[in-house]
Structure formats: structure tokens, C-alpha cells
Amino acid sequence: MTYEQKLSIKETVPFLREHGTQLTGYFYERMFSHNPELKNIFNMGNQANGKQKNALASTVLAYAEHIETPEVLTEVLKSIGNKHVSLNIAPEQYDIVGYHLLSSIKEVLKEKATSSIIEAWAQAYHELAAIMISIEEKMFQKNAEKKGGWKGWRTFVIANIVEESNTVKSFYLVPKDGGAIAEYLPGQYISVKMFVPSLGHEQPRQYSLSSTYMPSHYRISVKKEKGNAKTPDGLVSNCLHEKKIGDEVLVSVPAGSFFANILPEDSLVLISGGVGLTPLMSILETCKALNNKNKVIWIHGCKNEELHAFKSKVANLEHNNDWLTSFVFYEDGLTENSSVKKGRVDLSVLKDKILINKAKYYICGPEPFIKVHYHSLITFGASKESIFYEEFGPQLLQIKE
Ligand SMILES: Cc1cc2nc3c(=O)[nH]c(=O)nc-3n(C[C@H](O)[C@H](O)[C@H](O)COP(=O)(O)OP(=O)(O)OC[C@H]3O[C@@H](n4cnc5c(N)ncnc54)[C@H](O)[C@@H]3O)c2cc1C
Numbered sequence: 001m002t003y004e005q006k007l008s009i010k011e012t013v014p015f016l017r018e019h020g021t022q023l024t025g026y027f028y029e030r031m032f033s034h035n036p037e038l039k040n041i042f043n044m045g046n047q048a049n050g051k052q053k054n055a056l057a058s059t060v061l062a063y064a065e066h067i068e069t070p071e072v073l074t075e076v077l078k079s080i081g082n083k084h085v086s087l088n089i090a091p092e093q094y095d096i097v098g099y100h101l102l103s104s105i106k107e108v109l110k111e112k113a114t115s116s117i118i119e120a121w122a123q124a125y126h127e128l129a130a131i132m133i134s135i136e137e138k139m140f141q142k143n144a145e146k147k148g149g150w151k152g153w154r155t156f157v158i159a160n161i162v163e164e165s166n167t168v169k170s171f172y173l174v175p176k177d178g179g180a181i182a183e184y185l186p187g188q189y190i191s192v193k194m195f196v197p198s199l200g201h202e203q204p205r206q207y208s209l210s211s212t213y214m215p216s217h218y219r220i221s222v223k224k225e226k227g228n229a230k231t232p233d234g235l236v237s238n239c240l241h242e243k244k245i246g247d248e249v250l251v252s253v254p255a256g257s258f259f260a261n262i263l264p265e266d267s268l269v270l271i272s273g274g275v276g277l278t279p280l281m282s283i284l285e286t287c288k289a290l291n292n293k294n295k296v297i298w299i300h301g302c303k304n305e306e307l308h309a310f311k312s313k314v315a316n317l318e319h320n321n322d323w324l325t326s327f328v329f330y331e332d333g334l335t336e337n338s339s340v341k342k343g344r345v346d347l348s349v350l351k352d353k354i355l356i357n358k359a360k361y362y363i364c365g366p367e368p369f370i371k372v373h374y375h376s377l378i379t380f381g382a383s384k385e386s387i388f389y390e391e392f393g394p395q396l397l398q399i400k401e
């Protein structure tokens with residue numbers, strides 16, 4: 001980009017700060033009305049709740065703010081790349097997105113969209129797309145070359161279904177072609193795609209792999225999202241809960257930038273809220289499989305015992321292994337003891353148990369849950385490099401102290 005073009009991009013920063021989501025909201029509406037086939041690959045729940053337009057707006061703004069040094073965004077772009085690769089986004093689709101993004105800039109900025117601003121954004125998008133396509137191409141290639149790896153959607157058969165709580169079911173998925181399946185790091189996810197009759201088109205969703213890697217199958221554990229007076233039932237989780245053994249689903253190769261690379265000397269503190277325990281179950285089971293006897297503190301919060309998924313699995317593991325200590329918080333709890341607490345997860349009551357020299361902290365749960373526990377850990381003196389977190393949605397959370 002030329003010096004003048006970078007100046008033109010910077011000129012749009014105040015607008016993007018203030019009206020970025022108006023622009024991205026307009027962009028998605030425009031794109032889906034011209035290219036309705038894309039509804040098959042976007043999560044229409046995240047369109048309805050506005051999370052995806054927020055995620056795109058914050059990325060476009062960050063790119064404009066760092067137009068001189070786009071390399072500072074590499075980690076963010078890799079995380080987006082993981083999601084794109086998991087959804088099999090193709091390079092030629094960047095032209096469609098680029099076309100609608102530029103048209104939206106023209107139509108939303110109106111007279112402020114001078115020809116120099118439009119030219120500058122055309123060049124900026126072109127360069128960003130080239131960086132992203134190159135990151136994603138490498139990921140696609142690596143995944144396809146892995147033993148058991150593949151590109152695109154692969155048909156898996158549901159080989160077993162296990163109820164882990166009143167609302168969470170585990171699905172054991174085996175490839176229909178009988179071939180090998182790619183290894184993954186504990187914490188990573190797969191995308192699962194299926195036809196949703198109420199929408200009349202397909203929908204993908206991400207599900208964390210909830211066990212340690214097994215060469216024979218993938219296990220995912222899915223919460224049935226019930227609606228209420230104001231919100232509808234979740235589309236895909238309810239369809240999945242109706243599936244039977246022998247039914248088929250489409251699956252993409254494991255991906256994701258939230259994972260634990262467990263070293264023999266690591267101590268791990270695993271903090272989950274609700275169904276956020278799934279990637280942490282994979283980390284826990286991987287500790288067991290590695291047999292390094294890493295010290296692990298397991299902290300889980302949920303509403304009550306009926307909704308406590310993997311309760312007996314974790315209890316058995318703790319009973320048989322000195323390296324594991326678990327604590328659970330029940331919001332509707334009636335009794336308390338040394339490992340069962342009443343109320344929401346409160347790390348301050350466990351401070352002396354979790355402040356371990358060089359421990360790594362993994363948090364998974366809803367956004368407010370992550371924020372509260374991240375800040376508690378920082379207040380206790382944990383370094384921000386030692387804290388890893390994931391929320392189950394577009395990655396909006398960039399915690400700044
Ligand atoms: C990396 C990652 C890992 C994940 N891992 C897991 C996992 O291991 N287990 C798991 O259960 N989930 C996991 N999820 C979440 C999962 O992908 C789905 O988001 C979840 O199953 C809900 O999907 P759904 O189709 O049932 O609900 P959706 O139809 O997508 O709806 C989601 C929510 O939005 C509400 N909603 C929808 N439309 C509207 C509207 N118009 N107005 C207001 N509210 C609305 C619904 O009521 C519902 O509560 C993960 C997500 C990510 C990104």
C-alpha cells in the first residue's frame with residue numbers, strides 16, 4: 001500500500017470505532033441477500049445474536065488501526081484461520097466477501113466514501129485477504145498431510161451416545177469410510193454440519209473434542225440448548241440430541257488455537273463453567289493418558305448435580321490418582337464440604353490451592369465467567385502468559401487489563 005492509501009485507511013478509523021458494527025451488520029445482510037448459499041456455512045444463530053458482526057467489526061477496526069504493522073495481528077488471524085479452515089472457506093470466497101465489504105463501505109459511508117478511501121480499502125482488503133489465504137492454505141495442507149487427515153466435510157457415523165447429565169450427551173463419531181482419523185491437541189474442536197429442517201438449509205457448529213485422542217473415534221459432548229419465552233431452542237444442538245446410533249453427520253478435521261501442550265513438569269488448573277468443561281475434559285484425560293502425574297486442579301461450576309456432566313468420571317479419576325484434586329460449585333447447592341461448594345465458582349476460596357508456581361490456567365465458559373476468573377487470577381499474581389481461555393462463540397474477548 002502507498003503512504004497516501006495508509007493515510008486514507010487511518011481516516012476511516014474514527015468511523016469504524018463508532019459505527020463498525022453498523023457497517024458489518026449491513027455487509028452481512030447485503031451478502032446473504034445476494035449470496036443466500038452462504039447461509040449454509042455461517043452460523044445463523046451468531047447472525048441473530050449479533051456476535052459475528054461484532055467479531056468482524058473488531059477485526060476490521062484492528063486492521064485499520066495497525067495498517068502500518070499488520071504483522072501484530074498474526075495470532076488473531078491464525079485463530080480466525082482455524083475457524084475458516086474448520087468451515088472449509090475457499091480462496092475464491094474472499095472475492096465475494098471483498099465485493100460486498102467494499103460495496104457496503106460505499107453504501108454506508110455515502111458521501112464520506114471518497115474515491116481515495118474506496119481505492120485504499122480495495123487495496124487493504126486485497127492485502128489482508130492474501131495474508132489470510134496464505135495462512136489458511138498452509139493449515140489446509142498440514143491437515144490434509146497428517147495421518148488420518150482430510151480436507152472438506154467427511155461423513156461420520158454416530159457409533160454410541162452416552163448421557164453425561166440431564167442436558168449433555170456425548171456422541172462417539174467414527175468415519176464412515178473406515179479410514180484413520182487425524183490426531184488433535186487437547187482443547188481443539190471439530191465442526192459438525194447437518195441439514196436443519198426448520199431452516200431448510202445446512203448449519204455448521206463447532207464442538208470441542210471432549211476426550212483424549214483415540215485412533216478409533218472422536219467424542220464430542222453437546223448441551224441441548226433449550227429456549228425460553230424470549231429465545232428459541234438451539235437449532236443444531238436439539239437436532240443432534242434427536243440423533244440415533246447409526247445416523248450420519250458431516251465433520252471437518254480438528255482445528256483450534258485453544259489447546260494444552262502438556263509438558264511433564266506442568267501443573268494445570270482447569271476452570272470450567274457449564275458445558276465449557278468439554279475441552280478441559282480432553283486436557284484432563286490427556287494428562288491421564290500421558291501418565292506424567294502432572295498436578296491438576298479441576299474446578300467446575302454448574303447449576304446443580306443433575307446438570308453436572310462427567311461427575312462420576314472426574315470423581316473416579318480423582319479417587320484413583322493422587323495428582324488430581326477436584327472442586328465443584330453448585331449454584332443451587334444445599335450442602336457444602338471440602339470439595340463441594342455452594343454458589344458460583346469463587347476462586348478466592350481456593351486461592352492457596354491454585355496459586356502454584358509456574359502453573360498453567362485454562363478457563364472455558366461464558367464470557368462473564370472467563371472475565372471474572374481471569375481477573376481473579378491476575379489479582380492473585382498469576383502472569384497473563386500463564387492464562388489461556390476460550391468462549392464458545394466468535395472470539396470477541398480480548399481481555400485488556
Ligand atoms: C470452539 C467452540 C467449541 C464449542 N464446544 C462446544 C461443546 O463442546 N459442547 C457444546 O454443547 N457446545 C459447544 N460449542 C457451542 C456450539 O458450537 C453451539 O453454539 C451450541 O451447540 C448452540 O448451537 P445451536 O445450534 O443449538 O443453537 P443456535 O441456534 O445457534 O442458538 C444459540 C443461542 O442463541 C439463541 N438465539 C438463536 N436465535 C436467536 C434470536 N433470534 N434471538 C435471540 N436469541 C437467539 C438460542 O436460543 C440459543 O440460546 C462450541 C462453540 C465453539 C465456537
Ligand code: HEM
Pocket residue numbers: 038041042043044046047052055056059060079080083084087089090093094095097128129132393394395396
Ligand atoms: C478479510 C476477510 C475476512 C475477515 C477479516 C474475516 C473475519 C472473521 C472473524 C473475525 C471471524 C470470527 C472468528 C471466530 O469465530 O473466532 C470469522 C468467522 C467466519 N468467517 Fe470470516 N473473515 C474473512 C473472510 C471470510 C470469507 C471469505 C468467508 C467465506 C464466505 C468467511 C466465512 C466465515 C465464517 C463462516 C465464519 C464463522 C461464522 C460463525 O461461526 O458465526 N470469512 N471471520
